[in-house]
Amino acid sequence: MNLRIRKAAAVPGAIVAALLVQQIALAGPEEDRLAFVAYFQSRFPDIPFEQFANGIYAIDSDARSQWLEIEEFPPYEFAVERGKELWHKALPNGTMLADCFAAQLPDIRGQFPSFDVASGEVITLELAINDCRIENNQPPLEYDSSEMIDLTAYLAFEARGTKVDVRVPDDQPGALAAYESGKRFYYSKRGQLNFACADCHVTSAGQWVRADRLSATIGHTTHFPVYRSKLGGMISLQKRFAGCIRDVRAKPFELQSTQYRNLEYFLSYMSNGLEWNGPGARK
Amino acid sequence: MGRALANRRSLRRLMLITVLIALTGCATEFERRFDEAERLRSEAAAADSEWLETGDLLAQAQQAASRDDLDAAMVLVERARFQAEMAIKQAAREADAWAGRVVK
Numbered sequence: 281m282n283l284r285i286r287k288a289a290a291v292p293g294a295i296v297a298a299l300l301v302q303q304i305a306l307a308g309p310e311e312d313r314l315a316f317v318a319y320f321q322s323r324f325p326d327i328p329f330e331q332f333a334n335g336i337y338a339i340d341s342d343a344r345s346q347w348l349e350i351e352e353f354p355p356y357e358f359a360v361e362r363g364k365e366l367w368h369k370a371l372p373n374g375t376m377l378a379d380c381f382a383a384q385l386p387d388i389r390g391q392f393p394s395f396d397v398a399s400g401e402v403i404t405l406e407l408a409i410n411d412c413r414i415e416n417n418q419p420p421l422e423y424d425s426s427e428m429i430d431l432t433a434y435l436a437f438e439a440r441g442t443k444v445d446v447r448v449p450d451d452q453p454g455a456l457a458a459y460e461s462g463k464r465f466y467y468s469k470r471g472q473l474n475f476a477c478a479d480c481h482v483t484s485a486g487q488w489v490r491a492d493r494l495s496a497t498i499g500h501t502t503h504f505p506v507y508r509s510k511l512g513g514m515i516s517l518q519k520r521f522a523g524c525i526r527d528v529r530a531k532p533f534e535l536q537s538t539q540y541r542n543l544e545y546f547l548s549y550m551s552n553g554l555e556w557n558g559p560g561a562r563k
Numbered sequence: 564m565g566r567a568l569a570n571r572r573s574l575r576r577l578m579l580i581t582v583l584i585a586l587t588g589c590a591t592e593f594e595r596r597f598d599e600a601e602r603l604r605s606e607a608a609a610a611d612s613e614w615l616e617t618g619d620l621l622a623q624a625q626q627a628a629s630r631d632d633l634d635a636a637m638v639l640v641e642r643a644r645f646q647a648e649m650a651i652k653q654a655a656r657e658a659d660a661w662a663g664r665v666v667k
Contacts, residue, residue, distance in 0.1 A: 467661040
């Protein structure tokens with residue numbers, strides 16, 4: 281009898297628990313961000329919020345001192361210079377890339393990622409640059425081409441000091457759906473190693489993985505593109521996504537795929553309030 | 564003498580036909596298993612859950628089959644099938660499990 285009562289009580293209890301988990305998972309973007317900030321500030325109480333924009337160099341003092349020395353002669357400087365030339369060079373029909381953007385420097389970087397109501401998709405800076413080229417009868421750039429990296433490096437450099445302020449408008453259900461899709465991607469385990477992004481960059485942030493320490497989620501998107509010493513060149517944020525996906529032995533997605541753009545949308549929102557500080561230099 | 568020669572020829576013909584039937588049967592079995600593994604890989608990909616090596620294993624299996632190395636081809640296709648099945652199970656599990664990891 282008692283057992284039957286316990287079983288009967290367990291059913292609504294399980295339903296309530298499942299609904300609670302669902303409610304938590306479906307918390308709004310701002311609730312998510314505040315929870316993230318509180319989580320990382322409790323994990324790393326000595327690190328001021330604004331320092332999270334520096335990734336692992338906010339957490340690892342030895343690596344930070346090496347990074348500060350690298351920043352004396354920044355290896356991304358050439359990319360910024362080339363990007364500046366490309367940005368100020370007119371397209372064959374006389375249009376400047378700047379003419380395609382509603383904002384002006386230094387605020388262009390900060391306009392993206394954003395949700396575009398017309399297409400119902402997240403638009404990244406790279407997509408916006410290519411849209412401009414296509415509108416002006418120019419072929420789109422490869423997303424990891426040196427021209428694209430140089431242009432985004434210049435726009436990131438110009439945006440330094442401005443704050444990340446990604447919006448997920450309440451009145452656009454598609455925007456929230458894209459954000460939720462990116463969030464789900466971030467927390468879902470994938471690949472042969474059965475790892476979620478969050479397993480490394482939330483649960484294990486600050487821990488060692490062989491010779492490296494894992495960075496915290498907030499601040500992940502502020503400093504791209506970055507010069508990676510181990511590659512001897514610049515890479516984009518989404519190329520870095522692909523590297524992580526490969527590391528857990530899952531098949532990477534195409535650059536600028538819906539999956540990566542939604543992930544960028546979610547992660548960028550998590551960095552709201554930090555300064556744009558790209559381009560960066562990383563090991 | 565002539566009859567013995569005819570018997571030997573018949574026997575050879577029979578052996579050749581047997582080998583051909585066996586080889587054709589293996590090839591057909593390989594194709595069936597390959598198609599099944601490819602279908603599962605595609606299902607895993609549709610769930611955004613494909614593993615890194617599955618497509619390469621299938622490509623290697625095809626190469627081995629084209630060299631008539633059906634033993635190797637079968638091993639490769641089985642590995643691919645196993646990976647694809649695990650990836651599908653992973654995606655099904657994650658359909659709900661991800662929500663339990665959200666920072667709150």
